Amino acid sequence: MKNLKSIxxxxxxxxxxxxxxxxxxxxxxHPIFGYYTxxxxxxxxxxxxxxxxxxxxxxxxxxxxxxxxxxxxxxxSQIVLTExxxxxxxxxxxxxxxxxxxxxxxxxxxxxxxxASSNLRRIQEAKLQExxxxxxxxxxxxxxxxxFLIANEFFDALPIEQFLREGDNFFKRTVKVSDGNLxxxxxxxxxxxxxxxxxxxxxxxxxxxxxxxxxxxxSRNIGDHINNFGGVAIFIxxxxxxxxxxxxxxxxxxxxxxxxxxxxxxxxxxxxDFEILALNSGCAFSKLTTQGVFLERxxxxxxxxxxxxxxxxxxxxxxxxxxxxxxxxxxxxxxxxALSLFPKNSxxxxxxxx
Ligand code: SAH
Numbered sequence: 001m002k003n004l005k006s007i008x009x010x011x012x013x014x015x016x017x018x019x020x021x022x023x024x025x026x027x028x029x030h031p032i033f034g035y036y037t038x039x040x041x042x043x044x045x046x047x048x049x050x051x052x053x054x055x056x057x058x059x060x061x062x063x064x065x066x067x068x069x070x071x072x073x074x075x076x077s078q079i080v081l082t083e084x085x086x087x088x089x090x091x092x093x094x095x096x097x098x099x100x101x102x103x104x105x106x107x108x109x110x111x112x113x114x115x116a117s118s119n120l121r122r123i124q125e126a127k128l129q130e131x132x133x134x135x136x137x138x139x140x141x142x143x144x145x146x147x148f149l150i151a152n153e154f155f156d157a158l159p160i161e162q163f164l165r166e167g168d169n170f171f172k173r174t175v176k177v178s179d180g181n182l183x184x185x186x187x188x189x190x191x192x193x194x195x196x197x198x199x200x201x202x203x204x205x206x207x208x209x210x211x212x213x214x215x216x217x218x219s220r221n222i223g224d225h226i227n228n229f230g231g232v233a234i235f236i237x238x239x240x241x242x243x244x245x246x247x248x249x250x251x252x253x254x255x256x257x258x259x260x261x262x263x264x265x266x267x268x269x270x271x272x273d274f275e276i277l278a279l280n281s282g283c284a285f286s287k288l289t290t291q292g293v294f295l296e297r298x299x300x301x302x303x304x305x306x307x308x309x310x311x312x313x314x315x316x317x318x319x320x321x322x323x324x325x326x327x328x329x330x331x332x333x334x335x336x337x338a339l340s341l342f343p344k345n346s347x348x349x350x351x352x353x354x
Pocket of ligand 1: 036050051052053084085086087088091114115116117120137138151152153154157158
């Protein structure tokens with residue numbers, strides 16, 4: 001029977017090695033065998049659990065930050081509210097419920113979701129039936145209005161390129177076939193660009209670095225829009241300002257495994273380098289903030305205490321565990337980071353420092 005591995009092996013045999021980005025893209029989004037295409041992922045039964053699935057507090061607090069930013073920018077009466085990669089739609093559902101406390105905001109908002117997987121889009125549509133929402137497979141060009149945008153664990157799912165440093169050159173890694181199996185190869189000619197030049201100062205011979213060039217492009221489009229028309233973008237992901245080494249990872253049934261074992265069955269992601277997203281955006285950006293500090297600044301402990309008042313027994317225990325999981329440095333509090341983009345002449349959004 002055909003599977004993604006045999007399709008890729010045949011393709012590489014006839015057309016030559018493919019860039020790492022192309023391999024990741026096929027694994028995640030292949031129209032028949034892609035991981036996101038096929039599976040009802042996320043939550044306890046999926047391969048991983050994301051912050052909005054852990055607790056409603058996550059979406060509520062982000063909504064509060066967005067709401068305050070909207071007020072700080074003069075409460076514009078027509079805005080675009082967007083989420084990139086909404087998964088099961090939980091984050092948007094929690095945010096929209098929170099926005100109900102400010103009907104003027106909801107009335108002003110035209111809601112757009114950017115989702116590549118038709119399977120997940122159906123789940124989102126079912127969850128968000130009561131709202132008028134437009135879906136897009138790719139970032140659309142928005143109406144000329146303030147843009148309020150959230151992306152949680154979106155950039156880590158975008159295909160990255162990897163480069164190996166040899167001397168003062170960087171060579172792009174590829175995926176090739178050897179003895180009928182997939183493995184890493186290397187382009188013969190070096191690649192040159194601004195972001196690789198930046199990394200000459202903090203890498204040495206033999207180091208691998210990664211560039212999220214599709215993420216950089218998306219960030220530029222968003223940044224240009226925010227500079228011209230106002231708004232804010234909040235990006236949350238696991239990663240750092242810059243990473244070093246091969247961070248590509250594959251997860252299946254909650255276990256890490258080799259990225260080539262069974263393409264299409266694996267969730268493949270890479271640490272997000274926020275530097276390229278920030279610098280390429282062209283607009284003002286906050287300091288990179290850990291998720292724990294970000295949520296703490298927005299008042300997660302007060303919100304958690306408030307919610308705890310109506311809970312007891314098992315429900316209370318899991319609520320306390322969820323609070324810890326989102327914020328504790330040993331859980332998601334440190335490895336996950338938040339970055340915001342905002343117009344050059346506007347205040348930094350709540351939860352962030354400039
Ligand atoms: N934000 C959600 C889900 C994160 S998983 C949460 O926090 O629970 C990544 C999401 O991005 C999925 O919805 C996936 O289908 C979507 N996605 C991945 N690559 C994409 C792409 N290139 N364009 C649009 N959506 C994409």
